[in-house]
Amino acid sequence: MRKEFKHEPLFHISKRMDISTAQKWIIRLSAGILAVLVCSLIATIFTHNFGGFFKSMGSGTFGTAIRRWNLLEKLAILLCIALALTPAFKMRFWNIGAEGQTLIGCLVSAICMFYIRGSIANPLLLLISFVGSVGAGMLWGFIPAFFKAKWNTNETLFTLMMNYVAMYLVTFFISFAVRSGSGVLGYQPFGHLPLLQIPGLAPTGQKFLLTVILVAVLVVLMYVYLRFSKHGYEISVVGESVNTARYIGINVRKVIIRTMLLSGAICGFAGWLLVTGARFTVNKDLVGGDGFTAILVAWLAHFNPLGMLLTAFLVVFLKQGASQLVTDFKIGKDYFGDVITGIFFFFIIGCEFFINYRINFKKRTVKAAASSDTENPSEGADEPSAEAPTLPEAEAASEEAVAANREVE
Amino acid sequence: MDKPIAIELKHITKTFGAKVVANKDVTMDLRKGEILSILGENGSGKTTLMNMLAGIYYPDEGKIFVNGEEATIKNPKDAFRYKIGMIHQHFKLVDVFTAADNVILGEKMPEYSVRKEYSRLQKKYSEQFREIRSQEKDYIEKGGKRFSKEHDDLIRKEARIVTRAAIHMGSLGWIKLWKHAKFNHLSRYRVQTLQKIVDTYGFELDLSKKIYEMSVSEKQTVEIIKVLYRGADVLILDEPTAVLTPQEIKKLFDVLRKMRENGKSIVIITHKLNEVMEISDRVAVLRKGEHIATVLTSETNEKQLTEMMVGKKVDLNIDRKDPVDPKPRLFISHMTVLNKDGRRAVDDVSFTINGGEILGIAGISGNGQKELLEGIAGLQKVQNGEVIFHNPKKDKPVTFYHKSLKKIKAMAEEGFFHYPNGEKVDLKGKKKKEIVRLVNEEQILFYEDEIINLKHKSPREIQQLGIKLSFVPEDRLNMGLVGNMSIVDNMALRSYRKGRSIFVNKKKPKSLADKVIQELEVVTPSDMTPVRRLSGGNVQKVLVGREISSSPKVLMAAYPVRGLDINSSYLIYNLLNRQKEKNVAVVFVGEDLDVLLALSDRILVLSGGKVAGIVDARSVTKEEVGLMMTKKQEETEKEETENA
């Protein structure tokens, strides 16, 4: 008996097909809490003050009105880029060029502000820079999409390289336009987004109100677009199975190009918001990695625009809080935010494993649980001969198995 | 029965989920130097059982004995250790490697234990050292001088041994690494060893050919050589003949017999009775995961085996009605479709598909069936030839809106028009006024046949032309359905474009889904369940249900019952028959000749991408069809060799 036990695999990992939404969120939430705890412990190493971490986090994000508005503005931009990426990623188009698509939007806005200046009315200038930015973003999205659609060119690296092309275009523009050679384009006084004010609220920081409203509208629009529209449906089909898409007569190339045009356009829009609404200038690090962070934000929310509200908020909260922490405790330079978001992401990514898989420990006492793993019979469907049992009651059976399993656990 | 037992399975049980029992309390044995067939229907647990021997699954209960000793086979590696090798139906080969590379892949490195080597060297060097030491002692005892030249030499020798030992023993780790990383893994020696195996069993294979350049049977050969090279004594072949031509099957069987002579034990998983009778010494029959019996082939017959396999006598009487008024619906003429590698998968094929009948397509799988159907459906580029859709419509009156008077006259002369009573229209000598009157009174009629060439039309364009062409592809979850979407969403695939709204209307797909679930008895928790989570038969029901819901004019189904249990299969047959009665042109690609003969009205036999013949399914015999599937191939092969 002992010998046999020794030889049996210690545990067995199987795919989990059924997990309630509540369970999923419990796992994710606990991973998030764990991540924050680990971050705070790491911060404590540098600050020697455990409570200080949370205090700085809180005060850095919600301490003053300006900070709150800053948080909202950063959230809006990050969310906007994440929204832009969502349709592309749903289509399984690995667009990691959001950084460049946004930056090129920023660049065109800045060019408009720099050359047109006050020669025309502000709304007109805004309109021109809007059209230009969105158009530039679309172009940046279109180029890789065209080659992907036509020759199946690897989009991951293509879009990545496009980021750097955009970056050097920015430095090119600056060194071309700023003849002093300082390499810095100063504050541009024209072409700002109009200020909205909520009456009765302190005016501090409300310059970002319009940005926030525009992005909020975009969230809803994108949710509706993906969830209910025909385009959204086509995107899902292409993402899940190109063959099936072809089979039902979807023009896959058209969908790829159309979706990337949309994706690029929204990125360009984000760039426009960033320049005309908050920064009023451009430099090559203006987007500051948000293009990459947005990928993670969108992925973690499973491409659900409403879920992204939460993930984007958490990321911005951590980053801004961390930079406050750095100022409060004077620890090194301002890269601590990246460390903390990195750790946070690792935890959240890792927790997906526990959502998708079940670990069965092969112990005698829980034999019943172990043997009733809910491996699905139809998984062998791509292998026609696979003798995976095709009994009709398989489904019902596995449902019961889960119930039984929960009881055992 | 006097042969010694190689492998024994005792009370093996394997379940997937709580109630799905793949194998239940199976006890059987395999002897040395025999060929054992494992016979069973689809889903009877044959492959699962053998996968437990190959280390792919681990049994829930029961024990496996190899050569009388209890064995624990957790993974394929363990299986190798017990000299068990399995040739899967889906070849596990690396496409970009050569045959030889694939064979030696994962080969166990020669054992090299640093510790053992260390003690061996320690022994060796200390012996040498002791010897010199004793020489030195002797020398001193004999009164030799201490710092003389001879003495120095001895001392130097001692030192040399010590250094050598130190260097050698110190570098054992590196030696081990070197042995592992050995260059030239395909030294001449190895190719020779491989070539020897190739020659011994009479394989025909170029060992330096890349896998992606190989035919299916060559790939299978590589798999078999791989297993033999590992020194397997037990070979398990999973449906080895499914993808082979008769000649290749013959060659394979010759090889298997030679292996048996060499004392190997061979297990063949199959559901083809004639092959069982031809090759095996004993037959083990499985039914619904249970071992029914193991019998000597010489003492049984096909009928008895069938009874054991299916439990009760199967009545293959599919209710086939005579086609009512079959009219040509699709003309395929000189159609050529290239496959991925640029070879002609469908080669100059011409035939007609009639409405109201079932056209069966027979052939060994991979002889162009897939490309033929996809070519018609617009999913593959048709290189040559035409695909013409023909939809006869009722008599239509001629109008001046469409044609000028002059044209009407000219066409009348060619005999295109007729009167309501069927008489041919002759406008010769008639005055213009009268013709105008006839036309305005809609007295001149013609057959407006819808004749559309589908060549170079995409599926979307075909749809837009209003041609209702339904297609049930063979790989359901890869093409046709979206695994991660719910049944409702999958129903929407065909119809989501309808309507001007930019939003997808989910109401109709939902009611369709519920209808299909109810009428076809789809077993599912709800209509929002992702299709991937359904079992094979239910997936197929969803797909077929959707495809026939659009009341198609042409319905093409590729292997629609593959992987389905008998009940579901019959349900599908009935559905196809009902479509035929609705005057639909049904194309049925099948692999089971009995079914093809019982279900189809006509049978088109494909061989090597060419039409080997079109026969009447009611009068033709199974043997005749079988002959056509193979005969043509020989001819084409002959041609190829001549060309080469």
Add this chain to the structure above:
Amino acid sequence: MFISFLHNAIRFSTIFMYGSTGETLTERSGHLNLGTPGTMCLGALGGFLGVRIYLDSVASSGQMNGFLAVFIPILFALLFGACAGLLYSFFTVTLRCNQNVTGLTLTTFGIGLSNFVGSSINNTGFSAVSIFFRTGFVTKTNPNAFENLFLTYGALVYLAIILAIAVAVILRHTRIGLNVRAVGENPATADAAGINVTAYRYVSTIIGSAISGLGGLFYIMDYIGGNWQYAIDAFGWLAVALVIFTIWQSDLGILGAILFGALYVAPNYINTGTAGYIKELIKMLPYIITIVVLIITSIFGSRKAQPPAGLGLNYFREER
């Protein structure tokens, strides 16, 4: 002038060589590691820490041992790179997370951590250590053309070339290489053949990441002479591009890296007069060339120029 240009190009190409050699090994095992930029940053951080630790252990700069001054940072860079590889493999192999997402996270984390810690390390005395890194076979002030092109580089340059060739030879000709390629091409087959897919992916990724890490060290200690700089991630991305550019052959990677290096240093050798902005356009060239190569290989891609078939896909045995 031309010789000096080529010299600098080769010297600069070392960063890409390390990155692409490591990434080639990683990708051949089926891991599309987008964490390479982060890994290179972490390697640089490791090296930086190594130098600090070594400097703290010797009493004065006069007592420095040239070999140890180079060897200890290399060891640290390897260790940090390997840790990054371990982290990546743990997430993609053991936890089966999406490779792209894990890679991007690793990059964020690596850039963040290395810049956070790296910029706060006291780097006094580093320029002295950097001299050891830069010491080549010929140290005279006026080397002739041959010596300048081949003998005046620091040890890390030669090591990069040796590693690139070694990885290519191992992948192509040895048994281990065969197994690595099998794991990257078709993990299910490799598994069935008894190759431990998990172990091979772990080890290839860890070794590959360790090699990549050296690229960061080279940049920090040799190329810019012991200062911390936030630029390594950009080279990391180019290294990833280089792998595709050289169709997964690390020996070709040497030539590709030199080309990229040449394009990178070219602006310094072009006299643009007042139109300095032209240089910015030249700096863009490596990225544009990579894009062009991507397009060309995708249009005329032969079977041999294709990426490993299993690239980017995690392997789970029961998911056949």
